[in-house]
Amino acid sequence: MSSSHSSHPEDEERAGLLSGSEPGRKNARNKLLVIILGVIGISLIVIGLTAIWADQKLPIKRNVILMISDGFGPASETFAREYYQYVNDLKYNYMTPLDEILVGSSRTRSSDSLVTDSAAGATAFSCAKKTYNGAIGVDPDKFPCGTILEAAKAIGMVTGLVATSRITHATPASFSAHVVLRAMEDSIALQQVGNYPLGKQVDLMFGGGKCYFLPNTSSGSCRSDERNLLQEAEEGGFKNLLTRNEFDVIDTSSVKLPLMGLFTLDHMSYEIDRDQNVEPSLKEMAKKALDILESNNDKGFFLMIEGSRIDMAAHDNDPGTHVHEILAYHETISVVRKFVDEHPGTVLISVSDHETGGLSLARQTAPNYPQYRWFPDVISRIKNSSYILATQLRSYWDDDRISFINKTILNDGLGINDFTQDDLDYLNQNLTKQSYIDYLANLTSWRAELGWATHGHSSVDVNLYAYGMNIEALRGNHENTDIGEFIKNYLNLDLDDITLKLNSNNASFHLSNVNISNYNADHLEHYHHLH
Numbered sequence: 001m002s003s004s005h006s007s008h009p010e011d012e013e014r015a016g017l018l019s020g021s022e023p024g025r026k027n028a029r030n031k032l033l034v035i036i037l038g039v040i041g042i043s044l045i046v047i048g049l050t051a052i053w054a055d056q057k058l059p060i061k062r063n064v065i066l067m068i069s070d071g072f073g074p075a076s077e078t079f080a081r082e083y084y085q086y087v088n089d090l091k092y093n094y095m096t097p098l099d100e101i102l103v104g105s106s107r108t109r110s111s112d113s114l115v116t117d118s119a120a121g122a123t124a125f126s127c128a129k130k131t132y133n134g135a136i137g138v139d140p141d142k143f144p145c146g147t148i149l150e151a152a153k154a155i156g157m158v159t160g161l162v163a164t165s166r167i168t169h170a171t172p173a174s175f176s177a178h179v180v181l182r183a184m185e186d187s188i189a190l191q192q193v194g195n196y197p198l199g200k201q202v203d204l205m206f207g208g209g210k211c212y213f214l215p216n217t218s219s220g221s222c223r224s225d226e227r228n229l230l231q232e233a234e235e236g237g238f239k240n241l242l243t244r245n246e247f248d249v250i251d252t253s254s255v256k257l258p259l260m261g262l263f264t265l266d267h268m269s270y271e272i273d274r275d276q277n278v279e280p281s282l283k284e285m286a287k288k289a290l291d292i293l294e295s296n297n298d299k300g301f302f303l304m305i306e307g308s309r310i311d312m313a314a315h316d317n318d319p320g321t322h323v324h325e326i327l328a329y330h331e332t333i334s335v336v337r338k339f340v341d342e343h344p345g346t347v348l349i350s351v352s353d354h355e356t357g358g359l360s361l362a363r364q365t366a367p368n369y370p371q372y373r374w375f376p377d378v379i380s381r382i383k384n385s386s387y388i389l390a391t392q393l394r395s396y397w398d399d400d401r402i403s404f405i406n407k408t409i410l411n412d413g414l415g416i417n418d419f420t421q422d423d424l425d426y427l428n429q430n431l432t433k434q435s436y437i438d439y440l441a442n443l444t445s446w447r448a449e450l451g452w453a454t455h456g457h458s459s460v461d462v463n464l465y466a467y468g469m470n471i472e473a474l475r476g477n478h479e480n481t482d483i484g485e486f487i488k489n490y491l492n493l494d495l496d497d498i499t500l501k502l503n504s505n506n507a508s509f510h511l512s513n514v515n516i517s518n519y520n521a522d523h524l525e526h527y528h529h530l531h
Helices: 009-019 023-058 075-087 119-125 148-155 170-176 186-191 230-237 244-248 282-295 309-313 318-344 375-382 386-394 401-413 421-427 433-448 481-493 495-502
Strands: 063-068 102-107 158-166 202-209 239-241 258-262 303-304 344-353 462-468 475-478
Touching: 009 170, 009 375, 023 230, 023 303, 063 119, 063 282, 063 318, 063 481, 075 318, 075 375, 075 462, 119 148, 119 170, 119 481, 148 158, 148 303, 148 481, 158 170, 158 282, 170 186, 170 202, 170 303, 202 282, 230 239, 230 433, 282 303, 282 318, 309 318, 318 344, 318 375, 318 433, 318 462, 344 481, 375 433, 386 401, 386 433, 401 421, 401 433, 421 433
Parallel strands: 063 303, 063 344, 102 475, 158 202, 158 303, 202 258, 239 258
Antiparallel strands: 102 462, 344 462
8 A cells, every 4th residue: 555645646736736846856957058059059150150250341332312302492382381281281300201301402513603404403313423514424524424323333232213304314413424515415325225335324214305315207206317226225135115004014023124214205294294104103113113123133133213304394494293292202212112121221311402492482463561370272273384284275266266265274173163255365365385374384383382493403503312221321401422432432332434434435425416406306395595
């Protein structure tokens, strides 16, 4: 018979759970000690390897996305913020996607003027050099200067340009071509598809301006010669996209570079007028470009994205069109910021080349001391750009023209029903398109109490925005050339080496034998002297 003091294993386990003194505790303690020592050993190994890796400074793949809001000054940001607050019934302290990443400001003067143009302004970014107004990728002595896009390509990075202007226009051209005058868009197009000493440098181009790639025997061409650059580009390896559908069906994970999408003959449509079934938006082009470059990228990429038509609407002093271009740019900023969040090592910089229009959120409409007010509801009723409405006025001469002006132009297009007989009489005249544009734009600016100082550019400093790695260096006030210097240093680029290659053998490719007065470009939209 067993003793009353003998124990049962289940009783011992139960006692251990209650008291913490179960049988075999010594063995468990030994096992725990072994585990602890093992963990310590593994930790020491991991720490050692981490120290070795840190010492070797393994590179993170670096990307730079330079966004240029052409013609966008500080007052335009305030205008867009206040308008967006109004139409969406937001609180007064709403922050736009740009407000959240403001780091400083940029000075804008060129080498020959306090007021820069877009060519000199963009070349300050692309070459990190001041140059004269009208210069595309050349220095003040008219010698080609290496660009950050070309230098990025030289170290194996992939490169891209996205714009809502013609892709041959001043800003995208300044990263991808070298000519002594911005109006030489025939030559710019040639270089963009690889016809210059460095060969093909741009892996992806999205925008407008197909007319400069068509032979002058084709309808809609604005070339002065018979060269078919779309065909030449395709023979050189480019895949061409010419329609919205072709853009939509591209598989971003498998498409091969180089790739060129030109969706309009001239500039792409203003956002307020854009037919979304025909033209992709800036946001859509940027998103697709980022996905494509990333899928073709093992050494990083450089991408320039331009909100081109912010500037053009400001040249026309057209407030409704201007604000919709800015809001489209804000949407694009949000897309790019999301990409930066998902891809460490990527830097976003957003800056303007200059301010356009001298916009002020104030208007003296009477001789007495002004009231402090503005009327965003006036802007909210605008449905079309003054450019589109002026185009319609130039083409409609039926007997009911007065009724057409009343309903289609003023009521439906601008949301104005308090016009005067003087307004009708003026618009019923046979005037130039620009005269119509100026008058229509002023009808809305006056009613909203928004002021404009010029139809050209101004010299005010512009806001500088940045998001991502190492952006502390961009805080404060900078020369526009500092933007190019920052990108050069961040990507470890050698612009001088590219400049030497461009200027070897007494290069003259950047000079043109073609008289620009012979260019077949009179039907294009022009907002600057010499285009």
